[in-house]
Amino acid sequence: MLSEHRLIVLSLALFVQAGCKSTDATVESDGGPSNITTVCDVAIVGGGVGGLHTAMRLGAKSGSKVCLFEKEERLGGRIYDIGKPPNPAAAPFLGNGGRRVMDGQSVVFNLAKELGIQLDEPKTGSDLVFARGKFATNKDDFLPLYPGLTYDHTKPDVESQLLQQLLSSPERAHADKYPDFKSYIHQVIGPVGYQYLHDMNRFRGDFEYPLSARGYLDFLAEEINVCCQTFYPVGGMSAFVRAMAAKVQASGVRVFTSEPVTAINGTSGVYQLTTAKRMVAADKVIIAVPPAAFDHIGGSIAKRIQQRPEYQALIGVRVTVINQWFKDSWWDKVRTADGKNIWRAYTTGHCISYVEIPPEAYAAPMHAIRTVYNDSAACAEFWAKLAKGPIEQLEAELHKGLDHLFTDNHITTPVQIPPAVATTFWEWPDGWYWLKAGSPLTNADIFQWATEPLAGEDIGLVSEAYNPQRSAWTDAAYKSSIHLLNAKYAMKLSGE
Ligand SMILES: Cc1cc2nc3c(=O)[nH]c(=O)nc-3n(C[C@H](O)[C@H](O)[C@H](O)COP(=O)(O)OP(=O)(O)OC[C@H]3O[C@@H](n4cnc5c(N)ncnc54)[C@H](O)[C@@H]3O)c2cc1C
DSSP, X not given: OOOTTTEEEOOOOOGGGGTOOOOOOSEEOSSSGGGEEEEEEEEEEOOBHHHHHHHHHHHHHHGXXXXXXXXXXXXXXXXXXXXXXXXXXXXXXXXXXXXXXXXXXXXXXXXXXXXXXXXXXXXXXXXXXEETTEEESSGXXXXXXXXXXXXXXXXXXXXXXXXXXXXXXXXXXXXXXXXXXXXXXXXXXXXHHHHHHHHHOSOOXXXXXXXXXXXXXXXXXXXXXXXSOEEEETTOTHXXXXXXXXXXXXXXXXXXXXXXXXXXXXXXXXXXXXXSSEEEEEEEEEXXXXXXXXXXXXXXXXXXXXXXXXXXXXXXXXXXXXXXXXXXXXXXXXXXXXXXXXXXXXXXXXXXXXXXXXOSGGGGGGOEEEEEEEOOHHHHHHHHHHHTSOHXXXXXXXXXXHHHHHTXXXXXXXXXXXXXXXXXXXXXXXXXXXXXXXXXXXXXXXXXXXXXXXXXXXXXEOSGXXXXXXXXXXXXXXXXXXXXXXXXXXXXXXXX
């Protein structure tokens, strides 16, 4: 058993964080609570940022004619900030999910401005990387350990050079003939190139999951230009959730939390949704739920969507996040020879995978880090098993990982890692989505399909999942929402 005071396996939280209460205004009742029928012009299923953004825009026009149903007690979905245990609802917050915003994600910057969200622009430090028995802060220092790589020796940043080779290769025109992205990489830059990219990247899942070569390359062509400065919302990424939820509520949208939709039936503008508490009649339905959760929704409409090749072309990545709070910020003492601090450390030598040290001023008083940020399937399994056992065992393994990275790397000032005062474990079965290997479809096909997944039905899909061109970013969800609202709800929102 896990001891509760130190390890919180977070299972529920905190709609309170969003500063909202569930409202159930215009309800027509014909009996007990399970027979309530709620009538909505538009029913939105899912209150992650995609669903919330959609509710905020529609609410401004249609107010209480819009309903939003959320499975959990809290809103936010994969934006899930927590405070130090045992008070996860109390700020300051550290994310279990999305945390940052990049230069160039103008849709998110514009939204932050509209919602009055301040973005921290911290000075970041060095990366510390471990691969093939070596530590370095410059990835080019690993090159002697990867003999046979082809690159321009007169230029720095070989990782970017190799990624550019993948993008500019004439093979890209035939990417569809490759069974997966991995085999494409092998062909274009060879197995050593593959291994170098795999080991140098903080996100190993990109290189390990069976992904469509074309889908990933299309994503990469855009992602490589998502430059350069990292910003962090003051108050955590949940500042977006709180601000959108407040607008949604002020506009009169009816929000039902702790109310999972279990079935979607009907046809031609007359839809019935089932929740544990009510039947819902809606003219239009927007499903803002990604596949891992949507798979659990039944009914004829849901089934028809789930059978579509576009839906089946998506693959979710299992992601582990373990956060730890300490008595003080021991990492401040970790310095490189030229006095820089470390803000990200990643390793192929331990399932700790990727340690993220929050650089933003907002997070500093927390004395907390994301000790594990892992998207490799094998390590996700490793941590999931360990988290079921005694807390001491999990924390000992985390300590081993931190020790491996920081105590004897011959690069940074050696430190003694103190015991953590609190540890939380969280797993996303579907941290983010890609286009699956073998799919003849493109990212653009999925994005387009989501506006009308069943021809002639007033149903739309919104989520990061249905915009794999921007996989793993909130801007995917916002763009998906904007695309649907412009295409089907006669809006003229910018940022698609
Ligand atoms: C670990 C991690 C780190 C990330 N880092 C970043 C980052 O730094 N920056 C960034 O921009 N993005 C980041 N992302 C991506 C970002 O968090 C997501 O893209 C975004 O939050 C997805 O929003 P969504 O609305 O598409 O889906 P979700 O957030 O998954 O929302 C779906 C909602 O539907 C609800 N739901 C499910 N089933 C039902 C049902 N039956 N009935 C009603 N409701 C239901 C869920 O509870 C959830 O609230 C990260 C993601 C993860 C996992």
